[in-house]
Amino acid sequence: MLTDAQTNETYERAFAALHSMANDNKLTEEQRSLARDERDRLNLEYIGKAVSGSDERTVLFQTFIDKMNNVITQFAGNDTVDGLRKLKSVVDLASEVLGAATKTFAAPAARVIKPVAKAARRGAVAKKTGKSSKKAGKTAKTSGKAAKQGSGTMARPSRSRGRAAPTIAAKAPSRKAKRRAR
Amino acid sequence: MATRVIGLRWSIASVLLAAIATAGCTTVPSREFTTYKDSFAKARAAGETVVLDYGVAVAQFEEIKAKQAAAKPAKKMREPFDPNAAGRNQAAVDHILIRMKAWEVVARYNDLLTALAEGKSAEELAGAVDGLSASLNSFPIKDVAAAATQVSGYLAPLRALALEAAKEHSRRQFIDAVGLGAPLINDSFLKLLRDETGDFYLVRERLNDREISALADTANSTGTRLSELVSAYQASRDADAAIAAFNADVERLPVLRGGVRLVFPLKSPSQRGTNPLTPDVAAQIATLAQDAKAQVAKVMAKDDELTAYRQVLIAYLGLLNQLEHSLRGLLAAAEQAQPGIPQGADLERAVILLRQAYMAYKDKGKD
Numbered sequence: 001m002l003t004d005a006q007t008n009e010t011y012e013r014a015f016a017a018l019h020s021m022a023n024d025n026k027l028t029e030e031q032r033s034l035a036r037d038e039r040d041r042l043n044l045e046y047i048g049k050a051v052s053g054s055d056e057r058t059v060l061f062q063t064f065i066d067k068m069n070n071v072i073t074q075f076a077g078n079d080t081v082d083g084l085r086k087l088k089s090v091v092d093l094a095s096e097v098l099g100a101a102t103k104t105f106a107a108p109a110a111r112v113i114k115p116v117a118k119a120a121r122r123g124a125v126a127k128k129t130g131k132s133s134k135k136a137g138k139t140a141k142t143s144g145k146a147a148k149q150g151s152g153t154m155a156r157p158s159r160s161r162g163r164a165a166p167t168i169a170a171k172a173p174s175r176k177a178k179r180r181a182r
Numbered sequence: 183m184a185t186r187v188i189g190l191r192w193s194i195a196s197v198l199l200a201a202i203a204t205a206g207c208t209t210v211p212s213r214e215f216t217t218y219k220d221s222f223a224k225a226r227a228a229g230e231t232v233v234l235d236y237g238v239a240v241a242q243f244e245e246i247k248a249k250q251a252a253a254k255p256a257k258k259m260r261e262p263f264d265p266n267a268a269g270r271n272q273a274a275v276d277h278i279l280i281r282m283k284a285w286e287v288v289a290r291y292n293d294l295l296t297a298l299a300e301g302k303s304a305e306e307l308a309g310a311v312d313g314l315s316a317s318l319n320s321f322p323i324k325d326v327a328a329a330a331t332q333v334s335g336y337l338a339p340l341r342a343l344a345l346e347a348a349k350e351h352s353r354r355q356f357i358d359a360v361g362l363g364a365p366l367i368n369d370s371f372l373k374l375l376r377d378e379t380g381d382f383y384l385v386r387e388r389l390n391d392r393e394i395s396a397l398a399d400t401a402n403s404t405g406t407r408l409s410e411l412v413s414a415y416q417a418s419r420d421a422d423a424a425i426a427a428f429n430a431d432v433e434r435l436p437v438l439r440g441g442v443r444l445v446f447p448l449k450s451p452s453q454r455g456t457n458p459l460t461p462d463v464a465a466q467i468a469t470l471a472q473d474a475k476a477q478v479a480k481v482m483a484k485d486d487e488l489t490a491y492r493q494v495l496i497a498y499l500g501l502l503n504q505l506e507h508s509l510r511g512l513l514a515a516a517e518q519a520q521p522g523i524p525q526g527a528d529l530e531r532a533v534i535l536l537r538q539a540y541m542a543y544k545d546k547g548k549d
Contacts, residue, residue, distance in 0.1 A: 008384075009439070016438035019395055023402040023446060039395060044250070047243050047388040054236070054381040057374060058277045061284045064370045068287040071366065072294055075359045 011046050210299045210353050211515030221508040225501040226285050232498050236382045237278040291363050298356035301349035308345045360516040364509050372506050379495045386491050394484040398444040401477035405448050408470040413451030418459045424471035431478040436485050
């Protein structure tokens with residue numbers, strides 16, 4: 001079995017001999033042409049060998065890539081680092097939950113609770129007077145329903161009941177009614 | 183009472199930090215790491231260029247093969263069916279891409295080292311703790327917000343401990359990652375790259391052989407015509423000067439194995455013609471001499487091309503050596519950076535101190 005160095009030397013000697021023949025004026029044109037073809041064929045064959053030698057090394061590169069990926073995974077997915085990540089995710093989750101809770105408590109407090117409170121107050125007044133209690137009760141119920149439907153429905157109440165509610169609720173008991181009650 | 187509690191919290195934090203500091207801290211060899219990263223960036227740029235150039239050489243080879251196959255169509259023959267060979271052909275491998283990926287994986291490894299050196303996970307953790315603290319403080323229920331003020335008192339020293347512990351852990355991970363990755367890069371990757379330069383040069387050299395021999399054939403042919411023309415007429419100073427100039431150019435060309443010349447020098451004609459040199463013939467000789475000079479110059483340029491490629495590979499090998507040297511420096515520095523006390527014991531001690539400090543804090547609160 002020839003070593004790489006021996007193979008190269010053999011090629012170079014053969015190539016030089018064929019080149020010499022291809023340019024030898026003592027030979028016929030046909031012989032020179034044949035020598036040229038052989039020189040080119042030999043050359044191409046040896047390029048092919050060098051390329052395939054390099055191609056075989058690709059497997060070793062792939063093995064190296066796999067090993068390096070293992071090292072990276074080992075440190076990126078380490079137990080302690082995982083532990084830190086889990087801890088971080090728990091903390092993040094807690095922050096998210098708190099953030100969401102802060103929003104849900106803060107948002108309806110401004111829009112929904114107020115009308116219900118007003119209606120309730122009116123209900124209390126009606127009870128005191130003994131009259132128009134049915135109306136006040138109705139108003140409170142209507143407002144309560146609207147509140148349950150969420151802030152969107154509060155902004156745009158339904159036609160049948162919701163629209164009537166603000167007009168009734170806007171009517172505060174008149175001074176006459178208060179005097180009568182006394 | 184409030185000032186006493188605040189003072190106590192600060193003292194807990196300082197006790198913890200002092201405990202961590204005295205427990206033995208790992209230092210990242212940042213100077214060696216920076217040198218290594220610089221060497222890698224240079225070697226990678228050169229390596230990718232060399233690999234891409236090799237890809238071009240292989241494409242040239244495939245083109246020559248395809249042209250040859252098209253020029254001389256082989257006789258159609260029935261071939262035996264080999265399932266292994268057929269399978270190999272179908273799963274074509276992109277050899278260049280895999281080499282680029284090998285550089286990429288080392289770059290990702292370097293990114294991992296950078297993240298560990300900078301303690302990025304620790305910073306993320308600290309940020310998350312801060313976020314939690316802020317959320318608790320802005321909680322709309324009074325009791326929770328009030329409790330948050332107290333919790334923040336524990337979170338501050340806990341955050342300091344967690345941050346420092348995570349950073350220390352990250353630094354030790356850096357040292358371990360260098361210990362695992364560096365030998366792999368040095369013994370496997372850099373060795374493969376070095377060995378490969380031999381194949382790359384061989385492919386370029388053989389392609390150069392092919393091109394240079396074709397150019398030399400043309401120059402030889404021109405030389406032969408020049409020699410034949412000169413020998414057909416009486417001797418003249420111009421004709422002899424043209425042959426001498428051709429031979430001087432040929433002398434500068436490299437020789438093949440066994441001393442075989444690429445372009446053969448012209449012999450002085452032993453026999454000359456009887457006709458005197460006419461101006462037309464003299465002009466023909468001048469044109470041929472000019473053509474031959476240009477063709478010999480092309481052969482020379484082709485040889486220079488290979489010499490330049492050799493220089494590129496030599497410079498590239500120099501960069502690979504630098505990379506190996508810097509990586510060995512980093513590995514040696516990392517081995518020296520190991521603290522004397524085992525890491526588990528350090529952390530345990532710090533946690534015990536935290537517990538003690540917390541219990542002391544609770545007892546003070548009862549007073």
